[in-house]
Amino acid sequence: MTDQPTDQPLAILLAEFAGAAYADGVPESITSSVRQRVLDCLGLSLAARSLPTSAAAIAYVLAQGGTGQAHVIGTPTRVPAPQAAFANGVLAHSLDYDDTHLPSVLHPSAAVVPAALAAAESSGASGTQVVRAIAVGLEVTVRLGMAGYDRSLGNSVFFEHGQHATSICGAVGAGVSAALLLGLGAEGARNVIGLTASMASGIIEANRTGGTVKRLHCGWAAQSGVTAAELVAAGFTGPPTALEGRFGFFEAFLHGQFNPREVTDGLGERWSVADIFFKPYPANxxxxxxxxxxxxxxxxxxxxxxxxxxxxxxxxxxxxxxxxxxxxxxxxxxxxxxxxxxxxxxxxxxxxxxxxxxxxxxxxxxxxxxxxxxxxxxxxxxxxxxxxxxxxxxxxxxxxxxxxxxxxxxxxxxLANRGGNQRPLSDDELGLKFQDNASRFLHQDALDKVRGLVLRLDEQDHLGPLLTLTTGTGATSPVAP
Structure with missing residues (x-):
């Protein structure tokens, strides 16, 4: 284990970064990238509704009942926010078409975006707040994943242990996003990190020999994040050393083999969000x-x-x-x-x-x-x-x-991936991907309005109109200016 680069616990540093970025804003390039990722996730989620596993996840959520707080994408009935986050995370990840960070091999958006959408709809947060919360959640997810990346090995230690780094690190990033959107601030985000460290999970054997359990992973991460934020709001707390402590996150998952500088170096100054690769093809x-x-x-x-x-x-x-x-x-x-x-x-x-x-x-x-x-x-x-x-x-x-x-x-x-930093997808190509995905569920009128709202996400007062449109209703309503 690399020596700790600061006396401050990592959860406190991440929470302070999150609170500051949420209050002060993020760079415009990051705002633009987040809008694209929300559009991508919505398109993927709509296309994934045709899968039997998606139908099973949605039916499971609807059967639970509870207070209607947030939409499952494409479903008119509102459900409790954690349940919406679960279903939407399952949808976003199920086609294996969601974005990827390298070299950590994380799929950050499929965990963070569903959690943020559910928490934002539940709390009435603005589009600007959603963008900032997603940006922060993605950054936290990537930095935790990179802390577990062994450069000498050339692979993630999470993967070497058979763990799905996406759902494990994504639960923490999703929780930070949800904490901010529920108004818990930096201290609440710190406690949420402590709770999600106990909720994170996922093994990756299905990649090798089959089974559809991997489709649940981002849903579980998103649900864990929102649930943790709600529990912190109700009074639960987490240990400040939940990440690097002797019995903490990195010890439990990585046997203490991690690099804390991947978490701390350039935090708040150098962003990883724009370096997350979009997928042009629906495959691993x-x-x-x-x-x-x-x-x-x-x-x-x-x-x-x-x-x-x-x-x-x-x-x-x-x-x-x-x-x-x-x-x-x-x-x-x-x-x-x-x-x-x-x-x-x-x-x-x-x-x-x-x-x-x-x-x-x-x-x-x-x-x-x-x-x-x-x-x-x-x-x-x-x-x-x-x-x-x-x-x-x-x-x-x-x-x-x-x-x-x-x-x-x-x-x-x-030698370089299409959709990555050396061969980026253009706005038109991302729009074509969204069109191909979303048109499997939405009529063109609603599809165009969803895209228009997402591309101006940071101008929206709240997410109600956008998420209602994903159900195929309200398509005759004008897009907000």
Whole structure:
């Protein structure tokens, strides 16, 4: 464990930062980034409503009853704020289409944004307050994740322990956002950190061998954050050393192997929010450059019947997620399993065509079992690549080598992720992603109004009109100026 860089407990430093940023404001670049992330989360949540697991989560929430405080996205009935946060977190993360921070490999927005929306609707907070609270929650989440990132190992210690860093760190970030929006201030945020440290959880085995439990993780994190804030408001308190203490967060999850300077250095001056990568494709982020390589083959005019062999070179650390066990990765049974398959990613790029090149319609159970796709997947090896290893985890690169039936060899190198800091998505591309996702649930009139409200989120008096529009009602009402 690295020596503590300050005498102040980390929870106090984070809470003071949160309170100051919430009161004084955040840079305009961060405000713009937050608006984009809210739009992204709303689109993802609307598209995810078609999943059986989403229906199950929403039905579970509606069956609980309670005081109506906040909307489940796309549902007219209001439910208690923690329950809304849970359902919306499940929706936001379920398509594996939500944003990713590198190198921590966190998906911060899917935990923080649902918690903030629920807490804000419950409390009547303004759009400006929502933007600031989300920015702070995202920053807290990323810094905690980076504290558990081992640069010498080149991987997150959370992941090495089988833990889902997103839901663990996201619970704390979600709690800080909710604390601010419920008017608890810096001291309340500090106590919420203490409570969420006891509520954080999530293991990542489903990435390897299946199951849909991972879809719950961001919902659980968001619910934990809002619940903790409500409990602090009712009088509960947490230990000031909840993070770095002998029996605290980092000891419990990481056995004390963490770097506190990732939490403290540049806090309040250097923001990580704008460096969270947007996802252009609805699949595990490790697969995205493989999709790009497949798209490049398609652009070259390579036909499936010309391909004799495919070798996908990737960083060794990602093989266990997208290439092992290779027999299962070559024959996914469901669209969900296909989202974690390197062989499927290559084939999706080669054959797909929705969204921004590959979209939601390219990840269905039917396509995962399609004989042509399976025959092509059987030709794909997933192997370690030294050049990719040198770049990882600041990008998730891939080198695809293709041998054609006539003996020709083609190499496609994709060394930086689309949607990241080297290849950012434009506003128009993000708008296209939102359109493709939200149009599966909303009519165009409501969709346009939702987008208009989100792009002026910091000008809204409260979130009621926006969240009502996500239900498909109120579409004839004018967008607020």
């Amino acid at each position: 982020h490790f697969t995205h450059t493989a999709i790009d390589a497949g798209l490049a083959l398609r652009a070259r005019g390579v036909r499936p019947d010309q391909i004799a062999a495919l070798r996908l070179g990737v960083p060794p650390a990602v093989i266990r997620t997208i290439g092992q066990p290779i027999e299962a990765k070559r024959r996914p049974d469901t669209g969900y399993q296909a989202q974690f398959s390197g062989p499927y990613a290559v084939v999706a790029g080669l054959l797909g065509g929705g969204g921004l090149g590959v979209g939601l319609d390219d990840f269905t159970d039917a396509l995962a079992q399609d004989p042509l796709r399976r025959s092509l997947m059987s030709l794909v090896e997933v192997v370690p690549d030294e050049r990719c290893e040198a770049i990882f985890p600041y990008q998730f690169p891939a080198v695809l080598t293709v041998r054609l039936t006539d003996g020709t060899e083609i190499v496609e190198e994709v």
